[in-house]
Amino acid sequence: MACSKKLYFIVLNLIVLSLSVHGKLSINFYSSTCPNALNIVKQGIAKAIKKDARVGASILRLHFHDCFVNGCDGSLLLDDTSTFQSEKTARPNNNSVRGFGVVDDIKTSLEKACPGVVSCADILAIGARDSVVYYGGPFWKVRLGRRDSRTANRSAANAFIPPPSLDLNNLTSNFANVGLSFKDMVVLSGAHTIGFARCVSFRPHIYNDTNIDASFAKSLQQKCPRSGNDAVLQPLDYQTRFRFDNNYYKNLMVKKGLLHSDQQLYNGNKADKLVLRFASKPGHFFAEFAKSMINMANINPLTGSNGEIRRNCRKPN
Numbered sequence: 001m002a003c004s005k006k007l008y009f010i011v012l013n014l015i016v017l018s019l020s021v022h023g024k025l026s027i028n029f030y031s032s033t034c035p036n037a038l039n040i041v042k043q044g045i046a047k048a049i050k051k052d053a054r055v056g057a058s059i060l061r062l063h064f065h066d067c068f069v070n071g072c073d074g075s076l077l078l079d080d081t082s083t084f085q086s087e088k089t090a091r092p093n094n095n096s097v098r099g100f101g102v103v104d105d106i107k108t109s110l111e112k113a114c115p116g117v118v119s120c121a122d123i124l125a126i127g128a129r130d131s132v133v134y135y136g137g138p139f140w141k142v143r144l145g146r147r148d149s150r151t152a153n154r155s156a157a158n159a160f161i162p163p164p165s166l167d168l169n170n171l172t173s174n175f176a177n178v179g180l181s182f183k184d185m186v187v188l189s190g191a192h193t194i195g196f197a198r199c200v201s202f203r204p205h206i207y208n209d210t211n212i213d214a215s216f217a218k219s220l221q222q223k224c225p226r227s228g229n230d231a232v233l234q235p236l237d238y239q240t241r242f243r244f245d246n247n248y249y250k251n252l253m254v255k256k257g258l259l260h261s262d263q264q265l266y267n268g269n270k271a272d273k274l275v276l277r278f279a280s281k282p283g284h285f286f287a288e289f290a291k292s293m294i295n296m297a298n299i300n301p302l303t304g305s306n307g308e309i310r311r312n313c314r315k316p317n
């Protein structure tokens with residue numbers, strides 16, 4: 001009896017172990033080492049968005065730009081050192097990414113509560129989820145246990161983060177490069193239901209493309225001239241810029257996507273079907289967004305004894 005019980009637990013442990021090795025990350029990762037970690041991040045995000053309504057969108061984007069460059073390892077958060085160039089100044093990031101101060105503030109609180117425990121990569125993963133929830137989007141349980149890189153790679157950021165000039169097939173292969181599906185690509189683009197883009201990012205679309213509503217293009221041209229005003233901002237979702245909803249897809253159906261890459265998703269090709277579904281069924285979009293965010297957050301994490309837990313998200317220990 002005792003013997004078979006013991007055997008049972010050994011087998012159970014093996015199963016649990018193999019699951020955790022396979023899954024690598026786990027939702028309870030900090031439950032004994034930093035039980036308040038999730039609350040600290042959530043409060044840090046809420047406080048930051050109350051001060052700056054846009055900054056949650058910026059944090060969501062930081063997580064994306066972190067994960068697409070050598071996996072979700074906090075590499076984007078590192079400043080220049082004498083041995084590498086920061087990803088912050090890569091083409092898709094320079095004069096565009098923001099929210100680093102919010103990450104610093106959250107890290108400071110976490111280091112007070114449990115020094116050396118919670119990684120910067122995990123702060124981004126949790127902060128992205130909490131931002132989506134704050135703006136009214138779906139909740140999901142974030143898998144945790146990522147560790148931080150000791151290095152960054154500017155040329156990898158240039159190579160792997162998709163520019164808004166891409167067509168549908170190139171967007172698809174860009175996501176495939178990091179192990180994400182066509183569906184993940186269409187779903188995750190729905191993040192453009194919040195936040196802003198600069199004139200320089202949408203200028204070619206409003207002057208050169210034909211798949212854009214004429215009066216929408218015209219009104220944007222008033223704000224974003226053919227040259228100059230590169231940094232002028234427009235909302236990615238012209239209807240509800242601070243609401244995480246499915247208006248992004250509704251906008252695409254009436255040719256009011258802001259970026260060239262956005263409108264590629266509804267342009268008489270195979271993405272149209274998904275856009276129609278998400279535009280008519282917000283619940284489907286929310287469920288799929290949660291799933292695809294987990295897929296994105298699973299890209300190539302550092303675990304075990306790889307990497308480190310940075311004390312300051314801006315520099316290697």
Ligand code: HEM
Nearest residue numbers: 057058061064096162163164188191195196197198201261
């Ligand atoms: C499909 C390929 C994608 C392209 C080509 C793309 C491109 C862009 C561009 C050009 C901007 C504006 C940057 C600026 O002008 O400063 C932007 C903003 C943004 N992107 Fe994407 N993006 C893509 C996918 C994603 C994904 C997967 C997410 C997150 C899951 C995301 C989240 C955001 C957010 C939230 C903003 C607004 C940030 C802010 O207001 O600070 N994007 N994106």
Ligand SMILES: *[C@@H]1O[C@H](CO)[C@@H](O)[C@H](O)[C@H]1NC(C)=O
Nearest residue numbers: 088089090091093094095154
């Ligand atoms: C980033 O932008 C700044 C300010 O516009 C510019 O001076 C700098 O050369 C840019 N960095 C890179 C690497 O392109």
Ligand SMILES: *[C@@H]1O[C@H](CO)[C@@H](O)[C@H](O)[C@H]1NC(C)=O
Nearest residue numbers: 152153154155156157159160
């Ligand atoms: C940085 O990324 C580029 C492009 O992916 C790659 O060719 C290069 O080997 C990387 N550098 C380092 C030091 O890993």
Ligand SMILES: *[C@@H]1O[C@H](CO)[C@@H](O)[C@H](O)[C@H]1NC(C)=O
Nearest residue numbers: 165166167169170171173174
């Ligand atoms: C886009 O995809 C085509 C093949 O479909 C390829 O020839 C081209 O080099 C790609 N362009 C970019 C910018 O990746």
Ligand SMILES: *[C@@H]1O[C@H](CO)[C@@H](O)[C@H](O)[C@H]1NC(C)=O
Nearest residue numbers: 203204205206207208209226
């Ligand atoms: C429009 O396309 C032309 C021809 O490719 C190019 O020279 C021009 O710079 C583009 N204009 C904008 C605003 O992107």
